[in-house]
Amino acid sequence: MNHLIYIYLLCICAIIIAIRFMASPQTAALGAKISIFAMLLAIASDFVPVPQNVIYLASAIFFGAAVGILLGLKIKITSLPQMVALLNGLGGAAVVCIAIGDAHIFSSALVLGSVVGTVTFSGSVVAFCKLQGFLSKPDFRFLNPIILNVLFLCLTAYFAFMFYRHFDIVYFWALIFSSLLWGIFLVFPVGGADMPIIISILNAFSGWNSVAIGFAQQNILLITVGSIIGLGGIILAQIMIRATNSSLLKLFTSHKDLSSSSANHLQTAKSINTRDAAFILKNADKIIIVPGFGMAAASAQHALKNMSDLLRNKFSADVKYAIHPVAGRMPGHMNVLLAEANVDYDQVFELEDINREFSETDVAYVIGANDITNPEALSNPASPLYGMSILDVSKAKTVIFIKRSLGSGYSGVDNPLFFAPNTFMLYGDAKKVTEEIDKFLEQ
Amino acid sequence: MINFNILLIIFVLSCFIGYFVVLGVTPALYSPFMSISNAISGIVIIGAITQHGSDFWNFLAVFLASVNIFGGFAVSSRMLVMFKKKEPKN
Structure with a gap:
């Protein structure tokens, strides 16, 4: 049993190095390979003094691996x-x-x-x-x-x-x-x-x-x-x-007390159509896209990537993506989806790296996000969101807010951003709306 | 048999290592990192292989842990391929 401790030591070091390699997207794939190697080594080394029920164990691993890989790939x-x-x-x-x-x-x-x-x-x-x-x-x-x-x-x-x-x-x-x-x-x-x-x-x-x-x-x-x-x-x-x-x-x-939020539906939100939105985007020099769970739900990332490419190449705009730490349903959710659509990770920024840039931004394109942009989190101590860090989209010259309807976000809190003078609501499915804008941009 | 105190020291020290190593993970990769760490937590499979307990539970434990390990790695490599794909484009 004594040799096992050296193999274990090797596995431990390999796993630490593997996680260390997750510090950068360039080395992450190598890190994943190292961790797979470490795990396989750890499992294999336990079979060295062959256990009596080896067939039993091996078949369990085999079936488990088959189910796992199938699930993971499908x-x-x-x-x-x-x-x-x-x-x-x-x-x-x-x-x-x-x-x-x-x-x-x-x-x-x-x-x-x-x-x-x-x-x-x-x-x-x-x-x-x-x-x-x-x-x-x-x-x-x-x-x-x-x-x-x-x-x-x-x-x-x-x-x-x-x-x-x-x-x-x-x-x-x-x-x-x-x-x-x-x-x-x-x-x-x-x-x-x-x-x-x-x-x-x-x-x-x-x-x-x-x-x-x-x-x-x-x-x-x-x-x-x-x-x-x-x-x-x-x-x-x-x-x-x-x-x-x-x-x-x-x-x-949490007992979120929703009644405390100042519901004021008397205000009206300005809405625009996709043609006008495309026009605004065409004339903007600096655009920040703020994705949220709505983008994931509608799978709008490919249309979004297409839009940012058009804006960058045809209208020479500066396009960036801003990601809030809790956007989506798992940590780093937005990053994975944008990566799937081939968005360069150099254009994707975290909250603290980009928040200051909103004040010099022409258009903030908010797609499927809501609570993470709610300015009440900064200004209204009575709001259930008060104290939460938000992406400061209201500082941008124009905000285009894509939303299915004028409802509140998941927290059930009203977003005063809808009624701000520089906000234009664009109602519709995140994917369809973005695809329509793409068409207008291509013309 | 290893002394409990030694195990405790190892435990506390690896907590520190874990803390500093994980702090270095870039936020963009949190999803693949979670998925990999999910797969690695299937390391409990070793506890099941080396255990001489009742056969049915043992079998089930090894099966479930390997679904966890291989599924986790499959998901994370799918995510990481996406992050890699665009490199030649640069």
């Missing part, structure tokens, strides 16, 4: 966030299975692992269902989420203690069952706009799962790699939480 680009959530849930389920198999001896690490693993599993499944559209907006709340979470915490702790005291497998199953419910109730109230945060947190959980299993089985590889992933998820979540001026507690327990 899934549509629009369904990527769901896919990430689902795979994460399966990882949680795997941990629970390991814990069940190991439950013949009591280990606090194992109990912890099975609780977190089950929460990861059921939470990810709920996240998957929400992203897939199986579950609608959470409008039912039977209990205050804080009370509910404390209740589940006590219940889980009680079953864990009883399992320790009496060592009856019944308590272990009760533990699993209560964690299953806990995960469901934990994720259920989280809204769509907070989805990138919850996905990162569930991802972090799956890292902590392997730490727990690592402690239970005294496996250094599981502890090291698990804690790196666990922290990775937490860092991503923390970055996004900071950008929305939220907190972990608020995320899971």
Whole structure:
């Protein structure tokens, strides 16, 4: 068994280097290859003293790999966030299975692992269902989420203690069952706009799962790699939480008081048609495109890329993309979609790098984003969005706001930007509207 | 058997490594990074392979973990290909 520790060391170093390579898009693909190599090496090295049930294990890996690769390659680009959530849930389920198999001896690490693993599993499944559209907006709340979470915490702790005291497998199953419910109730109230945060947190959980299993089985590889992933998820979540001026507690327990937002539908928004929008864009020197979930939902990225190419090449405009940390349904969602449409990543900027440029921008083209542009987040302390960092599109000379209707964003808050004197609303599907503009630009 | 204290030291130190390594990941690549770290978290498969527990749960654990690993890598390489594609265009 002694040689194994050197192979594990190699795998750990390879995974650290692989993540390091994710610092730049040029080296990221190499990083992915290194991490695949490390994982295969780690799995293969456990087969070296050939286990008795080798055929059993190998066939499980084979079928798992076949299903995984098939799922990963067949899934549509629009369904990527769901896919990430689902795979994460399966990882949680795997941990629970390991814990069940190991439950013949009591280990606090194992109990912890099975609780977190089950929460990861059921939470990810709920996240998957929400992203897939199986579950609608959470409008039912039977209990205050804080009370509910404390209740589940006590219940889980009680079953864990009883399992320790009496060592009856019944308590272990009760533990699993209560964690299953806990995960469901934990994720259920989280809204769509907070989805990138919850996905990162569930991802972090799956890292902590392997730490727990690592402690239970005294496996250094599981502890090291698990804690790196666990922290990775937490860092991503923390970055996004900071950008929305939220907190972990608020995320899971928020009662957004919508009545406090100053609803003022008496104001009228100016709307324009695609011909006029194309005219405005033609005459602009500097344009910033602000994509949001609506772009992802309509798959408008290719039309958008076409538009920016036309504007750049035919009308020699300066076109940039501005990405808010929580735009979309998973971290970096917009970047992936723009990359899919072949948008050069040199033209894509993060919030803090581009926000100052809006004041010298002729046209801000907001496509499928809403709450992340709401100026009330800066000015109105009564707004539920107050304190959130926003893309300062209202500073641009003209704002073209593509939207299906004059409704509020996911948070249910009115956006005064619609009624601003320099805003023109362009109603319609993000993709269709952009394609029409493309046609006018081509003429 | 490895001493618990040593495991604890390893755990805390790797938390620090994880923190600084992940801070370096560029925001544009958060999605592929998440997908890769998702795949890597399937490392628990090792816990299932080396475990001598009951057969059914073992089989299920290995199966689920490998779906996680290979699915995660498939998704992340699909994402990363998109980021790579336009390089010759520059």
